Amino acid sequence: MAVSEKTRKIIWGEAGGRCAICRVQVVTPGTAWDDPSVFGEEAHIVARSKGGPRAGLLDDASIDSHTNLVLLCSKQHKQIDDQPGHFTVDRLREIKAKHAAWTRSLGESTPGRLKLVPDPGFPQPRILKLITRGNPLWNMIKSSVTFEYALPDGLPEEDEDLILEFLGLVQDYCDIAAELHSVRENRDAEKGLQSYLSRLAERNFLVGAFVRHMLLVDGLDQEGTPWPMLRVEVQPASHATITDEGGRPYPNEQPSTGVPGEERAHD
Structure with missing residues (x-):
């Protein structure tokens, strides 16, 4: 039995068109040439297949009922299916109910109640990790929900174009990381x-990055939703200082694009 059109309308209406976990809008704006892009997915709380995550005893009608489905973005859908030990049936039902209550409250609340705040459960990074290889940066991208960047002003056009291409690639990978599952896709x-x-190293630029752990909070859910933010900076090597883990500069150390990964680049 498939999910009915009426059930889909109920799910999307209750969720307000937002992922129940990260609360991002799961429909992007259209363009002058293309329709909007939809990356929302109706995820089963109790799995449809016997071997699926959170499989249980529900008849066909109940499996595809709106009570057993929750609207998620593609990234969070994969996460709940990969981590059924954490995202149990009871936890997902609680997440869905809290999100529906939050959605209903939007019509009664003042704009701007959603905000990002530092997650008190994690130390906030102050020093950028020097990135010299693709693997550590890719791991940061996969663990992040959003992305911010910085680059210097007054660069030659050729250098600025290269940096913007690189940052654009990082942004693209942030958008599709959850969809790349195979070892080959990750390696590419x-x-x-x-x-x-x-x-960038050939042109004497250093790349630094860290993941800042944030929470997306509102007036109803003071616990907040984890919202890790990747920050990437590109700076000329001549403007950077190489430090240890504690932020202490190495004496007579010159910035280098080949510094070991455990050291840091501090703008």
């Missing part, structure tokens, strides 16, 4: 990033 992503890191 690492190689794509490595290619740009090498080209």
